[in-house]
Amino acid sequence: MSTTIKNIVVVGGGTAGWLSACILAKQLNCSASPDVSITLIESADIPPIGVGEGTVPTMRETLQLIGVDEADFIKSCDVTFKQSIQFNDWLHAPTTNQRHSYHHLFNYPHTPGFDLTPYWLMAEKKHSYSEYVSFQTAICELNLGPKRMTDRPYQSSLAYAYHLDAGKFASFLAEHGQKSLGIKHVFGTIADVSLADDGSIHTLFCQDGRQLSADFYVDCSGFSARLISETLKVKFVDKGDQLLVDRALALQVPYSDSDKEIPPFTISTAHEAGWTWDIGLTQRRGVGYVYSSSHTSDERAEQILRQYIGEECAGLSVRKIQMKIGYREKFWHKNCVAIGLAAGFVEPLEATALLTVEATAKLLAEKLPTNFDGMAYAEKSFNSISRYAWDRVIDFIKLHYYLSKRTDHKFWLDNTDPSTAPDSLLEKLAYWQYNLPSASDFASKYEVFQLENYQYVLYGMDFKTQINDITSRFPYANQADIAANQLSQHAKKMSKQLQSHRKLINNIKQYGINKI
């Protein structure tokens, strides 16, 4: 017997749930197929965690894929543009007259037919790495938006993503998913789950007595992991020994001046036992301190956070979030896949939360078998790809800490101790001491962070690749100079065409985005 998989239930009404449901509904063409259904069940009693406010440029593809109107999205979710993450004080603890800062840009390094990196390494360091290889650094520093009003939706010559209000984003997707993609929505808190003989999920029983059965279940229930953990008992692989932060304090800070410029990038600032995120939305900033509870107390953490924000946070109360760092031993088990916090979590440093939701949901849409015969292979393949992707994400996050030269707190000493770093990262770093990183170091297309991402962090953090003995391999110094000059000319030209970030947002709200 081989039943076709037609009905899917998504558990959880946060951003992970709605985004997954939208991607699946689009790929399965639900609205045009009467016998295929996607139902999202949301508990009115369990609030979503709602702090995922940062995205990466894949979000543009995802929103386009599911048919979202970019201007509507920008208006509805307090959206601002993100072109980079600026990392402050990660290399050195700040002193009164010196602070270290670098950008991880979304525009990939410019390649005029060859990699500019060795020429930057050999040159006198007049420019930071990101300034040398991309004009986007200048655009960010000038607080300019990434697109012109004449650019079509989702189009621009600059790579960009968004900052958004997570709660509003979930509501926006809920409306879009129901109206345009044919997703069914029910409210209900799951009281019990029954299993079939083979151990797969059979029926969900709600507190109000309702029952829901489907061929396939997607667990987007957040940290509670209602199906994958509570019902199916899939174990959690703890990665707290590599990524040491496990707690966050979050605050929403309204702007005192509504015309204040908004940085078109996320600001990530390192502190004694963690780091703060600082994300400017249209009406407020979202700020939070992520820290290690075994290195500092909650009281001290709140003090650090309030010091960072200054007087603007007087009277505002903080929210405390406990984080389990790691991922499930299996993301797909029988007829259930976990996506979002139910699947795993690594601190929000590179906006990986929504990113992994997008990637996992797309992979599921691709791998979801036609009938139950294909289930075993799909499960195996999905799990091995996902596990690989998570491990590489952990490598990349750890890289930010591991390259630090901070010694001001045990947190940093522990973080730079090789015993806390994955071997897969250590072996690459050892190789890159004398060899330039190349695309072949990132051979899988399921690696979320690629060569270019590593280049920005490695060389932003002053990593020294020793190429002194092989300089003869790099004969294009003149061409590199020309390219670097052209980039700074281009930065000047673009800065005249682009509007300030706040003005761009205001104009889009007023005029929309021309689709033609």
Next chain:
Amino acid sequence: MTSKVVPLDSVKHCDLRVKVDRSYSHIAQQNMVPLMAFEFLPASTNFPIVFVKQSETGKFKSVALMGLENGENVVFSDGKVKTNYVPVNIKRYPFSAGAASADEASMMLCIDENSQLLNNSEGFAIFDEGGQPSAETTEVTQLLTDILARDVASDVFVDFLVEHNLIEPAELTLSLGEEGKRKINGIYKISEEALNELDDDVVLQLYHHKYLPAIYAHLASLGQFNRLLQLKANFTPS
């Protein structure tokens, strides 16, 4: 020199006079000028009329094209005027209309303080000896009040075209003789295909709004790209 448009001030500008320049040399380094819908018919035998996106809003504006690259004008150049129609937005110079405030429709007369046409001895006086607007200024005020209303009507016309999916990118490749072929980006036109597939009730609306002459004048004007090329071939920049 870049323009500096300010509201006309009877104290600050009391001694100013405006030279009359029938060669409109102020436009010689500008390749397009906004053209209102009512001008499409007379303009269409002289230059291409196309739609471009405005940098501030991204919205379409109809323009008369008078050169094929930035800074080039082959219609108004060398003190010569190679057209039998001068768009209102060229004629009005150095005056322009500004809205008195964002939410008000009333017009405020503005002037480009950096205009070469302004001086203290030649041409007509902006204000008479009593500090009142001169007859010429009153006339310009009337013209601009008229423009403001017609400009709004033009925007409504363009909105109608957009709403009915009638505007498409104009893919244009020009043969420039020795220079080879050049692709022109960023200009838009009405799609004949979309126009021919309109529902009857929309066609009737086009008729009642009197949009049809402007639409066909625009389509006919696209033939004037060849005229620009001809003028360009004989055009030697000074």
